[in-house]
Each structure stands twice: as structure tokens, then as C-alpha cells.
Amino acid sequence: xxxxxxxxxxxxxxxxxxxxxxxxxxxxxxxxxxxxxxxxxxxxxxxxxxxxxxxxxxxxxxxxxxxxxxxxxxxxxxxxxxxxxxxxxxxxxxxxxxxxxxxxxxxxxxxxxxxxxxxxxxxxxxxxxxxxxxxxxxxxxxxxxxxxxxxxxxxxxxxxxxxxxxxxxxxxxxxxxxxxxxxxxxxxxxxxxxxxxxxxxxxxxxxxxxxxxxxxxxxxxxxxxxxxxxxxxxxxxxxxxxxxxxxxxxxxxxxxxxxxx
Amino acid sequence: xxxxxxxxxxxxxxxxxxxxxxxxxxxxxxxxxxxxxxxxxxxxxxxxxxxxxxxxxxxxxxxxxxxxxxxxxxxxxxxxxxxxxxxxxxxxxxxxxxxxxxxxxxxxxxxxxxxxxxxxxxxxxxxxxxxxxxxxxxxxxxxxxxxxxxxxxxxxxxxxxxxxxxxxxxxxxxxxxxxxxxxxxxxxxxxxxxxxxxxxxxxxxxxxxxxxxxxxxxxxxxxxxxxxxxxxxxxxxxxxxxxxxxxxxxxxxxx
Amino acid sequence: xxxxxxxxxxxxxxxxxxxxxxxxxxxxxxxxxxxxxxxxxxxxxxxxxxxxxxxxxxxxxxxxxxxxxxxxxxxxxxxxxxxxxxxxxxxxxxxxxxxxxxxxxxxxxxxxxxxxxxxxxxxxxxxxxxxxxxxxxxxxxxxxxxxxxxxxxxxxxxxxxxxxxxxxxxxxxxxxxxxxxxxxxxxxxxxxxxxxxxxxxxxxxxxxxxxxxxxxxxxxxxxxxxxxxxxxxxxxxxxxxxxxxxxxxx
Numbered sequence: 001x002x003x004x005x006x007x008x009x010x011x012x013x014x015x016x017x018x019x020x021x022x023x024x025x026x027x028x029x030x031x032x033x034x035x036x037x038x039x040x041x042x043x044x045x046x047x048x049x050x051x052x053x054x055x056x057x058x059x060x061x062x063x064x065x066x067x068x069x070x071x072x073x074x075x076x077x078x079x080x081x082x083x084x085x086x087x088x089x090x091x092x093x094x095x096x097x098x099x100x101x102x103x104x105x106x107x108x109x110x111x112x113x114x115x116x117x118x119x120x121x122x123x124x125x126x127x128x129x130x131x132x133x134x135x136x137x138x139x140x141x142x143x144x145x146x147x148x149x150x151x152x153x154x155x156x157x158x159x160x161x162x163x164x165x166x167x168x169x170x171x172x173x174x175x176x177x178x179x180x181x182x183x184x185x186x187x188x189x190x191x192x193x194x195x196x197x198x199x200x201x202x203x204x205x206x207x208x209x210x211x212x213x214x215x216x217x218x219x220x221x222x223x224x225x226x227x228x229x230x231x232x233x234x235x236x237x238x239x240x241x242x243x244x245x246x247x248x249x250x251x252x253x254x255x256x257x258x259x260x261x
Numbered sequence: 262x263x264x265x266x267x268x269x270x271x272x273x274x275x276x277x278x279x280x281x282x283x284x285x286x287x288x289x290x291x292x293x294x295x296x297x298x299x300x301x302x303x304x305x306x307x308x309x310x311x312x313x314x315x316x317x318x319x320x321x322x323x324x325x326x327x328x329x330x331x332x333x334x335x336x337x338x339x340x341x342x343x344x345x346x347x348x349x350x351x352x353x354x355x356x357x358x359x360x361x362x363x364x365x366x367x368x369x370x371x372x373x374x375x376x377x378x379x380x381x382x383x384x385x386x387x388x389x390x391x392x393x394x395x396x397x398x399x400x401x402x403x404x405x406x407x408x409x410x411x412x413x414x415x416x417x418x419x420x421x422x423x424x425x426x427x428x429x430x431x432x433x434x435x436x437x438x439x440x441x442x443x444x445x446x447x448x449x450x451x452x453x454x455x456x457x458x459x460x461x462x463x464x465x466x467x468x469x470x471x472x473x474x475x476x477x478x479x480x481x482x483x484x485x486x487x488x489x490x491x492x493x494x495x496x497x498x499x500x501x502x503x504x505x506x507x508x509x510x511x512x513x514x515x516x
Numbered sequence: 517x518x519x520x521x522x523x524x525x526x527x528x529x530x531x532x533x534x535x536x537x538x539x540x541x542x543x544x545x546x547x548x549x550x551x552x553x554x555x556x557x558x559x560x561x562x563x564x565x566x567x568x569x570x571x572x573x574x575x576x577x578x579x580x581x582x583x584x585x586x587x588x589x590x591x592x593x594x595x596x597x598x599x600x601x602x603x604x605x606x607x608x609x610x611x612x613x614x615x616x617x618x619x620x621x622x623x624x625x626x627x628x629x630x631x632x633x634x635x636x637x638x639x640x641x642x643x644x645x646x647x648x649x650x651x652x653x654x655x656x657x658x659x660x661x662x663x664x665x666x667x668x669x670x671x672x673x674x675x676x677x678x679x680x681x682x683x684x685x686x687x688x689x690x691x692x693x694x695x696x697x698x699x700x701x702x703x704x705x706x707x708x709x710x711x712x713x714x715x716x717x718x719x720x721x722x723x724x725x726x727x728x729x730x731x732x733x734x735x736x737x738x739x740x741x742x743x744x745x746x747x748x749x750x751x752x753x754x755x756x757x758x759x760x761x762x763x764x765x766x
Contacts, residue, residue, distance in 0.1 A: 013360050038383045096269035108458040108499055110465060110473075111492050114480040118294040118488065186370075194372045201374065201466055202477075209375070213466075216378030228375060235371045417604040424571065425618040425669075426593035435620070439608040 038221065045225035052226055057211075061227070064206040065196055068124055072131035073192045077181070079132075080139030080188075085177065087140075088147025101144075105137045109195075113202045122204045127196050134195030135188040139181065146180035147173060186242040193235070296485050304490035317487055318475055326498075329460060329472040332388050333502075336395030336456040344400050344452060345445075348407025362408055369401040374462065381467045391468065395459030399452035406448025410441035443510075450506045457499050472498075518549040520570065520673065520705065524579035527565055538730035539565055542579070545724065545733065547707060549584075549672070552699055554708045554716040557726030557734075558763060563709045566731075567677050570707065571598050583673065593618065596673045597666035601681040603658040605650040605665075611637065612646040615665045622669070629668075636664040639698060656687040663698065673705045681711065689747070692718055696743055713759045717752045718745055725762045735762050 022042050029041045040048075052058045087093045113130060120126035200209025208227060215224040281298035284290040307313045314322045351357050351365070377394050384390040414437060422436045464473025472495045479487035522545040529537045539562040547553050555563050568574045570581050572591040581588040583595060597618075605614045612630070615637055619629035637643055640660040650658055659679055666674060680688045692715055699706055710716055716723045723737040739755060746752075 010360050014364060017361075017364070038379070092265060092269055095263070095266045096273065099270065100273065103500065106454055106503055107496055108454070108461055110458055110462040111476070111495050111499075113465070114476055114488050115295075115492065117480065118485055119290075190370045190372070194374060197372050197374050198462065201377070212375055213378045216382050219382065221379075224379060228379075231375055232371060236367050239367055239370045415604075417600065417602050418606060420573075421600075421604045422617075422621075424573070424591050424593060424598050425621050426591065427621050431621055435617070436606070439606065442608070 037219070040222040040225045042225075044222045045229060048222040049226035049229055052223065052230075058230065061208050061211050065200065065208040068127035068131060068207075069192055069196045071124075072128045072135055072195065073189055075128070075132050076135035076139050076188050076192065077185075080136055080143055081177065081181065084140050084143025085147050085173075088144040089173075094144060094148055101137065101141060105141065109133055110198060113199060116199070117203055126204075127199045127207070130199045131192045131195035135192035138184040138187045138191065142180040142184040143177050146176045149176070182246060186239060186246065189238065189242070190235070293483065293485055296489055300486060301489045301493060304486045305493055308487070308490055308494065320470070322475070322491075325471050325475055328388065328470045329464065329495075330498075332391045332460045332464075332471065333395060333453075333457050335388075336392045336399065336460055337453050339392070339396045340399040340403055340452050340456055341449065343396075344403035345407060347400075348404040348445075348448075349411065351404065352408035352411035358408060358412070362405075365401055365404055365408075369405060373398055377463060377466065381463075386467055386469055391460045391463035391471070394463045395456040398459035399455035402455055403448045403452040406451060407441070407445055410444030410448065411437070413444055414440045446506075446510045450503060450510065453506060454503060457502070461495065461499075518584055519551075520545075520547040520707070521582040522546070522570070522579070523582065525566070525569065525576050525581070526578035527562065527569065527574070528577050540726075540729075540731040543731070543733065547705065547722075549705050550703050551721045552696075552706045552708065552719055553722045553724065554710060554720040555724045555726060556710060556713065556716050556759060556763070557731060558728050559711070561726050561729055561731045563726060563731075564677050567598075567675050567707065567709050571596060571675050593622075593669060593671075595671055596675060597669060597671040598675040599659075599662055599666050599677070599679045601678045603650070603655075603662040605658055605661055607650050610647050610649055611642060611653070611661050614650065614661055615668050618665060618669045632668050633664070636668045637661070639667070639701065640664045640694065654687075656683050656691060659683065659691065660694070663695070667698065667702060667704070670702075671704060673707065676706065676708045678710055679708075680715070688712070688715070693744070695719065700743070713756045713763075714747065714752075716759065717755045718747060723755075723759065725759060 025039070026042050029035075029039050049058075087097055112133060116126050116130045116133075120129060196207065197209040197212075200207035201213050202209075204210050208231065212224060212227055215221070215227065278298055281295075285292045285295050285297045304317070308317055308322045311321070311323065318325070351361050376397070377390075380390045380394050380397075384393060418436050418440055419432065422432050427436070460471075461473045464471035465477045466473075468474040472491060475491045476488055476495070479485075479491065522543055525543040525545075526541045527539040529539050531537045543566070555566065557563050565574065569576050570588070572581075572588050575589065583592075605611075606617070609617070612633055615633040616629050619632060624632075634643070634646070637646055640663055642657060642660055642664070645653065645657065650661070653661070662679070680691050683691065695706075696719065708716075708719060717739065720739055723739065725734045725737065726732070727734040737755060737758065739752075741749070741751060
């Protein structure tokens with residue numbers, strides 16, 4: 001059992017490692033050990049970040065990227081639960097679809113970006129649709145697995161107590177699905193974000209992905225890094241929050257194998 | 262294998278391709294955005310045929326294919342060379358694991374694609390940027406899986422080996438390494454998948470050769486047929502590569 | 517004096533709330549060479565801990581273990597082997613390779629260790645299965661391979677921690693008979709920990725009954741019956757009853 005002091009120590013060490021990297025970066029670029037053309041001093045990048053905030057560019061970019069992200073994420077959840085329950089509860093569907101989902105999960109979905117552009121053109125729908133393709137599979141797989149496992153082992157017990165179909169859904173299937181959902185939520189969100197950025201980088205004139213491409217090609221490195229810091233902050237905080245939630249709610253109670261990456 | 266299940270799967274496949282053929286024909290899907298399946302297959306054949314290939318793709322399809330495969334191969338090799346040792350280093354010492362594993366987890370969750378434009382301006386449009394990017398993408402899943410593999414070794418193996426008087430080196434070579442192989446192989450497969458994603462994405466966004474490049478330029482030229490054809494070919498190729506590794510994995514796990 | 521001398525053995529355990537629990541205190545015991553001794557006691561009384569201290573895996577807080585005049589404070593694969601309930605065979609090695617393992621570690625020549633391994637594998641009756649993998653074998657067979665592996669180094673002492681615990685009743689009985697065979701064939705000193713009173717009575721020359729924590733030696737029962745013993749033997753039944761009463765009052 002880790003004592004509180006040990007945990008504190010570990011966090012300090014982690015923070016120190018990160019700080020050391022920043023300091024080394026700052027000094028190497030200052031003293032021209034690393035090329036200042038391609039890299040930007042962390043201090044300058046942070047200043048750029050403030051500027052971007054000041055001029056409101058950040059908010060515009062965030063809106064352009066986070067809007068399709070949220071829509072795609074919510075859609076993934078809704079479609080994931082709906083389809084997942086249906087597929088998970090019907091044995092034939094579940095077994096039949098299983099290899100397809102596995103294949104879909106492992107192919108490089110970047111190859112599909114041009115198809116989405118061809119169909120939707122450059123628009124909000126394009127970003128949402130492509131991001132959905134990234135975020136849906138983990139949720140779907142998890143919900144299917146949950147619905148399936150409750151289907152088999154727990155239904156027998158419920159039948160012994162003469163539980164009605166509704167009671168079974170309410171008290172056994174739904175809670176299990178929600179747990180499966182929570183466990184895959186974080187992964188889905190990360191994947192949705194990757195999806196939106198890929199879509200924006202491939203083609204288009206809006207969003208963080210586009211901005212990154214733009215800043216890089218015009219050699220505005222400090223703005224580029226500023227956006228990266230922004231992304232890192234968002235990604236790390238969201239992940240830490242969700243990880244915390246996961247540990248408290250999910251980890252102690254889930255007994256079924258859950259997809260983990 | 263259940264006959265019902267097999268026929269179900271076959272029917273799904275048939276329905277999928279049927280839709281692909283019928284919807285564009287009926288105009289429900291715009292033919293310029295989604296060409297008919299039959300036409301796409303014809304184009305695939307034309308591209309794969311070395312004689313007709315150059316009329317569609319100026320420098321010939323196979324050159325691009327080899328470039329892509331080469332980039333993936335090199336990225337994969339570097340990922341293994343760097344990822345495995347780091348994975349063992351971090352995973353092998355409980356203290357280091359405790360400190361750094363969450364950090365690597367966070368890096369893994371971060372959309373690394375965002376860094377690609379930077380890699381391009383540093384390394385240029387050539388294969389180096391794709392290789393480096395592919396490597397970067399595949400590195401962290403490999404490290405995480407290696408760490409998990411080491412953690413998953415049953416303590417009883419180590420106990421028994423110690424009881425028989427194993428030295429540390431013997432322990433590593435004869436117990437830890439073999440015990441962690443299955444898990445590590447799945448990490449290697451994941452790494453290859455990510456290497457592939459990185460290389461192809463890199464080619465799609467900033468390159469002048471390679472499968473990704475053909476797809477992108479066909480897309481911009483509104484040549485939907487070539488676009489879809491090369492996508493189909495690329496999907497098949499990557500699927501085959503990954504299946505090959507899964508197959509090897511299953512052979513090894515027969516024990 | 518040949519045998520295992522346990523002198524003043526004491527072991528504490530730090531529980532939750534930082535309380536000090538005595539597992540056992542000042543245990544004195546002597547186990548004769550070539551004998552078959554069983555230790556029984558209520559769950560959690562420290563039998564496994566005692567065995568592991570003898571094996572050199574855990575350090576006692578006081579007291580010592582002396583085997584044939586040598587003090588033991590670390591694992592001694594040259595004189596001892598240990599068998600656990602979980603066979604712990606390496607799934608990536610065949611039966612033959614698993615049994616060879618201890619000799620491989622010692623650096624024994626390949627031909628020699630192959631021969632030794634084969635010999636002990638045939639001793640446990642699994643010669644046909646030499647090239648099988650552990651996952652292809654039943655629980656009982658895995659434990660037999662485990663036994664072969666433990667004996668291949670020709671140890672003086674064999675420590676066994678509930679080795680048949682995971683097996684079904686019939687297999688347990690078979691394994692018990694085979695164990696006696698092996699014991700008589702190799703002349704090894706066996707120290708056996710079990711929950712099963714029937715096993716204890718059937719197998720041992722001597723049964724050491726431990727009390728609840730902090731464990732002390734409640735009683736030592738000597739069983740003078742010749743082998744092979746009959747499970748149905750009424751004397752064994754009486755001994756079992758005696759053990760049961762001792763444990764019940766523990």
C-alpha cells in the first residue's frame with residue numbers, strides 16, 4: 001500500500017522530469033544548441049499562447065474544433081449504446097458481426113478521410129462523420145461485450161428469481177452497460193479528438209488541425225508550439241479527470257474483461 | 262463454426278457490396294463522390310496491371326507501393342529497436358514504472374498527429390518525415406504493452422525460479438523473456454498498426470510519393486475512381502500485413 | 517545429527533493499524549532424515565510461513581534452522597526442493613524442458629540433464645508425455661511433472677505446501693500413493709503441509725499439530741504403521757479422530 005508520502009514523492013519526481021525537459025529545451029535554444037528555426041523557446045511559445053488568447057484566435061479555433069468533437073462524441077455514445085444493446089443481445093448478430101468490428105478497429109482509418117471529404121465536402125458534417133468513425137468502435141465493442149455477458153450468465157439467476165424482462169434490463173443489463181461505457185469513454189474521447197484533427201489537417205480552412213498546418217508551413221513556430229501546449233493541456237486535464245472518475249467508479253466494480261488500451 | 266453464423270457474415274458482405282453497387286447507380290449516392298463498386302474494381306485491376314498502370318498514375322503504382330512499404334518497414338524496425346528496450350527498462354523496475362508509466366499513458370492519449378506539421382518542416386517532404394512520424398506513433402503503444410507484459414508475469418514463476426537458484430541473468434533470459442512474449446507480440450502488432458497509420462497519414466498530408474500521396478492527389482483532382490481504387494488496395498495491403506502478424510502470434514501461442 | 521533442527525523459531529507479522537501479530541514464537545522441532553512428516557493446523561495458523569522459512573524464502577525474526585549441521589538463511593537448491601499447490605510449470609516449455617530446468621540453472625551438461633530428467637519423468641509415470649506442453653496436461657499430471665522437477669536435483673529434503681489441494685478426491689488419493697512410492701524410492705526427507713487429515717494420517721510417520729495463532733505445537737502424533745497403508749484401516753480412523761479433536765479445541 002502506497003503511503004501518502006510516497007505518492008507525493010512520485011508526483012514530485014514526475015513534475016521534476018517534465019520541468020527538467022522544459023528547462024533543457026529553453027536553455028538549448030537560447031544558447032543555440034538546438035536550432036531556433038525549427039524549435040521555439042518555451043517562454044516565447046507561452047507568450048504566443050497569451051497573444052493568441054488575447055486576439056481571440058484561440059477561442060475561434062477551439063470552437064471550430066470542439067464543436068464537431070462534442071457532437072461526434074455524443075453521437076458515438078448514443079449510437080454505441082443503441083446499436084450495442086441490439087447487437088449484444090442477439091446472439092446471431094453478435095457473433096456474426098464480431099470479425100467485422102475487429103477488422104474495422106484495426107485498419108488505418110486515415111485511409112477513409114478522402115472518402116468522407118468526397119461525400120460531405122469540407123463542412124461540419126465531414127468532421128463530425130469522420131470523428132464518429134474513430135470514436136464509435138471502442139464504445140460499441142464495450143457495450144456489446146457487456147450486453148452479451150449479462151445476457152448469458154446473469155439471466156439464469158434472474159430467471160430463478162422470476163424477474164421480469166423489464167427488471168432484468170433495469171437492474172442487470174443497464175448497469176453493466178453503463179460500466180462498460182464509462183470504461184471506454186475516455187478512449188472514445190481521445191479517438192474522436194484525433195479524428196477531428198486528422199480531418200482538419202487533411203483539408204480545410206478551419207480548426208486546430210488546420211491552424212497547426214498553417215503555422216508550421218509559414219514557420220510561425222512559437223504560435224505552433226503555443227497551440228500544442230494548449231492541446232496538451234486540454235488532453236492531459238480531460239484524461240486525468242476521466243481517469244480519476246474511472247478509478248473511483250469503474251475499476252473496483254467491473255468484473256468482466258473490458259477493452260483496455 | 263456455426264453454419265448460421267457463416268451465412269450471416271457472408272450475407273452482410275454481399276449486402277454491403279450490393280449497396281455499394283446499387284446506390285451510386287440509382288443516384289442516391291452521387292457517382293462523383295462514391296463511384297460504383299464495379300467501376301472501382303475495374304480501376305483497381307487497371308492500377309495493379311503494370312502495363313496500364315502508368316496511364317493512370319504517371320510514375321507507376323508499384324513505385325509508390327514500395328516507397329510506402331519501405332517507410333513502414335523502417336519505421337517499424339526503429340520502433341522495435343527503441344521501444345522494446347525502453348519498455349523493458351521502465352517495466353522492469355517497479356519504481357521507474359510507477360513514476361513514468363502514467364506519463365507515457367498521457368502521451369499516448371495525446372493526438373500526436375498534431376505534431377506532424379512540425380516534423381515536416383524539420384525533415385522535409387521526403388520519406389524521413391513519414392518514418393519519424395510513423396515511429397513516434399507506434400512507439401508508445403509498444404512501450405505500454407511491454408510494461409504490461411512484464412507486470413503480467415505470474416509471480417509464482419519468479420518464486421520457483423529463485424528457489425532453483427536462478428541468477429538474475431538466468432531469470433531474465435529463461436523466465437521473464439519467454440513469459441512476456443505473448444503480450445509483447447500483441448504490442449508489436451499494435452505498433453505496426455500505428456506505424457502504418459502514421460506513414461500513410463504523413464503521405465496523405467505532405468508528400469510527393471507513396472500510397473497516401475496517390476490517394477490525396479486523386480482526391481484533389483476529383484478522380485474519385487483512382488481515389489477509391491487506391492484506398493481499397495491500401496486497405497487490403499495493410500489488412501494482410503496485420504493478419505500475417507496475428508497469424509504468427511497464434512502460432513506462437515499454441516503452447 | 518542428521519535432520520532438520522528448528523530452534524526457537526519466531527515470526528511476527530505487521531498487521532493493519534501497525535499492530536504486531538505473533539505468527540509463532542519459539543518453535544522447537546526436530547525432523548529426522550528420511551522421514552515423512554506432516555504439519556497440520558487451522559487455516560491461517562502459519563504452516564505455510566513455517567515451511568517458507570525452512571526453505572529460506574522468509575527470514576525469521578528469531579531462531580534458526582539447521583540442516584545437517586548447516587544453518588539455513590537463504591534458498592538452498594542444492595539440498596532442498598519445494599512443491600506448491602500451484603504447479604507453476606512454465607507454459608512455454610515442454611514437460612521435459614520443465615523438468616530439466618533446475619539442472620539447466622545449475623549448468624549441468626545437456627546430455628546428462630536430459631537423462632536425469634527422463635529418469636524422473638518416468639518415475640512419475642509420464643514418459644509418454646515428455647514433449648507435451650503443460651497446458652495439455654490435467655492438474656494431476658502437472659503436479660506430477662512438478663514433483664519430477666523438484667526431485668531431479670536429488671535434494672535431501674522435499675518441502676510440500678498443500679501440493680494436492682487443487683486436485684479432486686480420486687486424484688488426491690492416487691497422488692498420495694505415488695508420493696509414498698517416490699519417497700521410498702528416493703529416500704528423501706519430506707515435510708508436508710496439508711489441510712486433509714486423511715492425507716496426514718495416510719502419508720506420515722509423524723504429524724505435527726499446530727494450534728491457532730500464535731501457533732504452538734499442540735501435539736505430535738507418531739504413526740508407526742507399516743506401508744503401504746490402507747485408507748480404511750481403523751487405526752488411521754482413530755488417528756484422524758484424534759487430530760480432529762486437537763484441531764477442534766485449537
